[in-house]
Amino acid sequence: MAESFYQTSQLINWQQLNQQILATKKADIESIIVQAKSGLGLSLDQFAALISPAAQAYLPQMAQVSQQLTQQRFGKTIQLYIPLYLSNWCSNVCTYCGFSANNKVRRNALTPEQILAEAKAILAKGYQHILLVTGEMLKKVDTDYLCAAVKQLRPLFKHISLEVQPMSVADYQRLKQAGVDAVLVYQETYDPNTYQNYHLKGQKADYQHRLKTAERLGQAGMDKIGLGILLGLRDWRADSLVLAQHLAYLQKHYWRSRYSLSFPRLRPALGEISIQNKVSERDLLQLVCALRLMFPQVELSLSTRERAAFRDLLIPLGITTMSAESSTQPGGYAEQSAQELSQFDIDDNRNTPAICEAIAQQGYQAVMQDWQAEYNR
Numbered sequence: 001m002a003e004s005f006y007q008t009s010q011l012i013n014w015q016q017l018n019q020q021i022l023a024t025k026k027a028d029i030e031s032i033i034v035q036a037k038s039g040l041g042l043s044l045d046q047f048a049a050l051i052s053p054a055a056q057a058y059l060p061q062m063a064q065v066s067q068q069l070t071q072q073r074f075g076k077t078i079q080l081y082i083p084l085y086l087s088n089w090c091s092n093v094c095t096y097c098g099f100s101a102n103n104k105v106r107r108n109a110l111t112p113e114q115i116l117a118e119a120k121a122i123l124a125k126g127y128q129h130i131l132l133v134t135g136e137m138l139k140k141v142d143t144d145y146l147c148a149a150v151k152q153l154r155p156l157f158k159h160i161s162l163e164v165q166p167m168s169v170a171d172y173q174r175l176k177q178a179g180v181d182a183v184l185v186y187q188e189t190y191d192p193n194t195y196q197n198y199h200l201k202g203q204k205a206d207y208q209h210r211l212k213t214a215e216r217l218g219q220a221g222m223d224k225i226g227l228g229i230l231l232g233l234r235d236w237r238a239d240s241l242v243l244a245q246h247l248a249y250l251q252k253h254y255w256r257s258r259y260s261l262s263f264p265r266l267r268p269a270l271g272e273i274s275i276q277n278k279v280s281e282r283d284l285l286q287l288v289c290a291l292r293l294m295f296p297q298v299e300l301s302l303s304t305r306e307r308a309a310f311r312d313l314l315i316p317l318g319i320t321t322m323s324a325e326s327s328t329q330p331g332g333y334a335e336q337s338a339q340e341l342s343q344f345d346i347d348d349n350r351n352t353p354a355i356c357e358a359i360a361q362q363g364y365q366a367v368m369q370d371w372q373a374e375y376n377r
């Protein structure tokens, strides 16, 4: 059995990582950008240079190469998906999240009838790719519940992703069998000390268990695995470097799986915390371009947490996947439930035709279906 990335993560000296990034000289960056044009990817040291403050002066060049590499691999397309929140029950305390167990909000888990109503409302908007989302409470949403929901939705949608509690290899195998194409599990932050400050109770407080989840997904043979960090929890640069390290590790050990990356920025939610480590739009643009130069074949996803004009700006610069018209409330599409159920605020409130139009205006095509799930089986 291969050593886990957890062991690698224990050896990380965060101060040294910061120093490495900050020590980047402008002279190093140009040659890295030229090398990235080959589309063969970069080393982790080169990625560290591209996310440095010094590299901000080279953002136009990085954006140009990011655009070229993305078009070579993905064409001029943006895959659209929509989240379907099945449940907001959660036994974890994450201080940045509206669903946190401490928050007094109305909770529910959708019944099969409610799931069908949500599915019909989503299908009416034209979506074929859905992301099923829940809080983490096994008493309310267990593997049986999720398998039943996936089997119910499988005939209606072409691609089903999950963002739910971390599970065992056997559970992931069951879900794959039921029809799941992808599972997203964000570490939020790779810095164990920062992690403990924001994840106070419940299974998610166990850093190690969460970190090993992507490996369990690889062992289960999941077709696509999504990784991510929540920008704003700590300094984004060193966290992004460890995210890149994690992905490089997984690509080496679980090479049959495909990967996607997400980098949501912290947004207001019920019980809001102040954002200690602000990440600007310029920082986020730099991160997107650096990730594309490092990982030419990986999906880069942008959520509706970002404002519309910024999302439009990023369309041709490295992003491949966007959520749209998101409701973070269980039942939010069919029932228009009360606002208090939402997980966090969204910023891009445009409807689907408006987002498709914005994508078309950039000379890109909005794709509602790019995969026939039957090919996976």
Ligand code: SF4
Residues within 6 Å of the ligand: 090, 091, 092, 093, 094, 097, 098, 099, 100, 101, 134, 135, 136, 204
């Ligand atoms: S982030 Fe996820 S696990 Fe944490 S409180 Fe929110 S829903 Fe629960």
